[in-house]
Structures are given as C-alpha cells and as structure tokens.
Amino acid sequence: MAVRKDTIFERFLSPIIRSFIDEKKLREFYESMDWEAEGDRFRRPDLSYPHYYSSQNFHGIEGGYLNPGASVSYDPITQYVLPPNETWVRQGLIDSIKGTPRRILDLGCGTGSTTLMLKQAFPQAQVTGLDFSPYMLVMADHKANKAGLDLQWRHGNAEETGFPDASFDVVTASLLFHETPPTVSKSILQECFRLLTPGGAVLILDGNQKTIRQVEWLTEVFEEPYIKDYAAGSVDAWMGAVGFEAVQTKDLFLIHQVTHGMKPIPAEGYSARVQQVPTSTTLDDFGSEGIPAPAF
Numbered sequence: 001m002a003v004r005k006d007t008i009f010e011r012f013l014s015p016i017i018r019s020f021i022d023e024k025k026l027r028e029f030y031e032s033m034d035w036e037a038e039g040d041r042f043r044r045p046d047l048s049y050p051h052y053y054s055s056q057n058f059h060g061i062e063g064g065y066l067n068p069g070a071s072v073s074y075d076p077i078t079q080y081v082l083p084p085n086e087t088w089v090r091q092g093l094i095d096s097i098k099g100t101p102r103r104i105l106d107l108g109c110g111t112g113s114t115t116l117m118l119k120q121a122f123p124q125a126q127v128t129g130l131d132f133s134p135y136m137l138v139m140a141d142h143k144a145n146k147a148g149l150d151l152q153w154r155h156g157n158a159e160e161t162g163f164p165d166a167s168f169d170v171v172t173a174s175l176l177f178h179e180t181p182p183t184v185s186k187s188i189l190q191e192c193f194r195l196l197t198p199g200g201a202v203l204i205l206d207g208n209q210k211t212i213r214q215v216e217w218l219t220e221v222f223e224e225p226y227i228k229d230y231a232a233g234s235v236d237a238w239m240g241a242v243g244f245e246a247v248q249t250k251d252l253f254l255i256h257q258v259t260h261g262m263k264p265i266p267a268e269g270y271s272a273r274v275q276q277v278p279t280s281t282t283l284d285d286f287g288s289e290g291i292p293a294p295a296f
C-alpha cells in the first residue's frame with residue numbers, strides 16, 4: 001500500500017487518522033485474501049480503462065483503485081473524512097429519493113457503503129452497484145454478505161454500462177464526480193438519462209462545488225487529480241444540459257451537496273406504452289423497451 005507524502009492529508013491528517021486505525025488488523029485482512037482470484041469473480045476482461053482512471057494515483061495510493069490495497073484502506077479512512085458523520089452524509093442522498101423504486105443502480109459504488117444503505121432503505125428494490133475496480137467490488141460483496149443483504153455487483157464503466165435503456169427507476173453516484181474529469185461526469189449523466197425510466201431520478205452526492213471553489217486549500221487536502229475541475233463546474237448545469245428536469249442541489253453541512261434531477265415523462269403516447277410493458281423481476285427480463293414508469 002505505497003503512498004505519496006506531499007498532500008495536507010499525508011503530512012498532517014494521516015498521522016492522526018492512523019492513530020485511530022488498527023493497521024495490523026487491516027494488513028491481516030489484506031493478506032488473508034487472494035485478491036486476484038477474488039477479483040476474477042467480478043472481472044470482465046473485455047473492459048478497458050481510460051487514461052484518466054488508470055494513469056493516476058487517487059488519495060496517494062499508487063495505481064489508484066486498481067491497487068487492491070485501496071479497497072482495504074478506503075472505508076477506515078472515509079469514515080473520518082466525511083464530517084459531521086459518514087452515515088449522515090450518505091443518508092442525505094437516500095432521503096432525496098421519493099417513492100418506492102423497483103430498480104436502483106449505484107454508479108462508482110466503490111466498497112458499497114451507499115449501495116448497502118440503498119438496499120436497507122428500499123428492501124423490495126433490486127439494487128446493483130457498478131464499479132471499474134474489481135477489488136472495490138470484492139470489498140462491497142464481502143460487506144453485503146456480512147450484512148445479509150442481497151445485492152448485485154457489476155464490473156463496468158459508468159459512462160457505458162451495457163444495461164438496456166430505461167432499466168432503472170433511480171440511478172445514484174456518491175463521491176464519484178470529484179474523481180472524474182468534467183467531460184466524463186457529463187457523459188456519465190448522459191448514460192444515467194438513457195438508463196432511467198421516464199419520471200425516474202438521478203442523485204449525485206459529492207463535495208459542495210461552491211464551497212470548494214471558495215476555500216482553495218480544500219482542493220489540496222487529498223491527492224485528487226480532478227477536484228479543481230470538478231469544483232469549477234456545476235452538476236446542476238451538467239444535468240440540465242443532458243435533459244434532466246426539476247434539477248435541484250441541496251447543501252449538506254456546507255461541504256457536501258446532493259443534486260437531484262428527473263427524467264421527463266413524455267406528454268404523448270406514454271400511458272399507452274406503460275400498459276403494454278409487463279413488470280419484470282430481473283434485469284435479464286428487460287427487452288429493449290426497458291421498464292415502465294416508477295411508482296412515484
């Protein structure tokens with residue numbers, strides 16, 4: 001788990017956080033797993049990684065999320081860097097979901113912290129987490145099994161998921177956009193639009209762009225190669241540009257934000273189509289038409 005030493009996090013915060021973390025236990029867990037074999041349970045060999053993802057260190061970890069060590073250290077550190085409280089921040093996204101979605105997709109799910117909370121909040125829904133890193137999916141699956149939750153995991157690219165059109169009522173992404181160049185974030189939102197049923201919702205939880213813009217040193221805390229570009233942009237505007245309606249950003253504890261958008265319901269011909277499409281129970285049942293509008 002090699003790390004660089006030149007960020008505010010590595011110089012000041014990491015020594016404090018390390019004193020709270022049981023590094024011996026983490027190392028034992030890391031060494032107890034055959035990461036390549038476990039990763040192979042999820043790995044899709046046809047997937048190729050774009051330069052922005054495979055060429056950068058994230059949080060000072062060499063190789064970023066393609067280093068299995070990142071999946072072991074992610075949760076113990078994240079709990080200390082989402083004030084006032086990690087669960088409260090993630091709950092801000094869950095609370096913005098209205099109604100009872102039947103299918104939820106969590107993009108860039110990482111170790112599945114938000115994905116598990118989505119399943120706990122909507123136990124009747126089929127919840128899928130998608131991530132580029134097979135090792136993050138290994139951790140996510142491990143956590144789901146421990147919690148006794150039935151979730152689906154998919155090794156994939158959030159820009160091009162391969163799922164059929166209109167196959168989800170809700171698509172979420174937490175803490176993803178500050179790690180992707182804005183062109184990629186916009187293309188992910190385009191994919192969200194394609195994946196959603198009419199009336200379905202997209203929810204993006206991440207750092208508060210206004211605050212990060214105003215407090216320059218926040219961009220220097222972690223080794224985050226794209227955070228300045230993220231802060232200079234506007235998730236609101238990106239959502240509007242791909243066609244989402246009712247776009248709204250809610251501040252959370254000043255340093256986080258949740259942005260909500262709805263895929264518009266076409267005025268004509270929609271109710272007729274809804275009646276023709278049966279409600280299916282698994283993603284494999286979808287035809288090219290996807291599923292009808294969500295129950296909200």
Ligand SMILES: C[S@@+](CC[C@H](N)C(=O)[O-])C[C@H]1O[C@@H](n2cnc3c(N)ncnc32)[C@H](O)[C@@H]1O
Binds near residue numbers: 053131133
């Ligand atoms: C900061 S982590 C956030 C993880 C999780 N959503 C959370 O809230 O803790 C960002 C995650 O996004 C994944 N990621 C980045 N770009 C991606 C892409 N284009 N497609 C899928 N996953 C991506 C990374 O592998 C990493 O697991």
